[in-house]
Amino acid sequence: MLGNFFKKPADDMGGRVPPGQSLTSRFPVLTYGPAPRYPLEEVTVKISGLAEAHTFSWLDLRAMPQTTLTYDIHCVTHWSKFDTTWTGIRVTDLMPHITLKPGATHVMIHSVGGYTTNLSLGDFVRPENLLAYRFDDKPLETEHGGPMRLVVPHLYFWKSAKWVSELEFIAADAPGFWERNGYHMRGDPFKEERYSDD
Ligand SMILES: Nc1nc2c(c(=O)[nH]1)N[C@H]1C(S)=C(S)[C@@H](COP(=O)(O)O)O[C@H]1N2
Numbered sequence: 001m002l003g004n005f006f007k008k009p010a011d012d013m014g015g016r017v018p019p020g021q022s023l024t025s026r027f028p029v030l031t032y033g034p035a036p037r038y039p040l041e042e043v044t045v046k047i048s049g050l051a052e053a054h055t056f057s058w059l060d061l062r063a064m065p066q067t068t069l070t071y072d073i074h075c076v077t078h079w080s081k082f083d084t085t086w087t088g089i090r091v092t093d094l095m096p097h098i099t100l101k102p103g104a105t106h107v108m109i110h111s112v113g114g115y116t117t118n119l120s121l122g123d124f125v126r127p128e129n130l131l132a133y134r135f136d137d138k139p140l141e142t143e144h145g146g147p148m149r150l151v152v153p154h155l156y157f158w159k160s161a162k163w164v165s166e167l168e169f170i171a172a173d174a175p176g177f178w179e180r181n182g183y184h185m186r187g188d189p190f191k192e193e194r195y196s197d198d
């Protein structure tokens with residue numbers, strides 16, 4: 001019994017490190033194009049497509065429950081980071097304020113600057129997903145998507161759109177920016193869904 005106790009932990013840290021990933025304590029920045037800079041007070045989230053058109057202001061979002069969560073994140077470029085702490089609005093607290101129209105099955109997330117990424121509603125509407133504006137109890141840095149980004153920890157980090165500006169509800173899956181450029185439509189790190197021909 002004591003033998004087990006002293007055993008070196010498995011390389012996947014008991015299942016927390018997905019296949020093909022390495023742990024980092026740094027926080028690499030991965031952005032295609034320049035990072036836009038604007039204050040939190042100017043954040044708006046537009047609702048479009050198969051939902052009643054609406055635009056949430058920062059004050060609208062601030063009036064919703066604010067949640068702090070800690071979880072691991074995984075980037076398709078092979079780094080994973082344990083225990084990242086984010087504060088924001090849960091997608092499950094936002095959704096009751098959105099009226100979907102019949103037929104909506106997916107959402108295209110749009111960012112300031114034109115980045116997009118697609119999610120099924122099942123992957124989007126999860127209690128751990130946040131519209132996050134704080135990281136490690138500090139305002140989210142511009143480079144990491146501040147003033148506000150989406151965080152979807154169960155999928156590769158390219159699904160976590162920085163500088164989120166619009167949620168476009170759609171009737172079928174469609175590729176976003178990286179998905180059009182060869183990345184997987186879903187991107188589950190534990191299934192190593194990196195590229196579309198995987
Ligand atoms: N708007 C926008 N969001 C984005 C990206 C981007 O280029 N633009 N890059 C994605 C990718 S590929 C990754 S891995 C993560 C990186 O987030 P980080 O720079 O905070 O590590 O953001 C994702 N969200």
Ligand SMILES: [Mo]
Pocket residue numbers: 030075076077157158
């Ligand atoms: Mo990435």
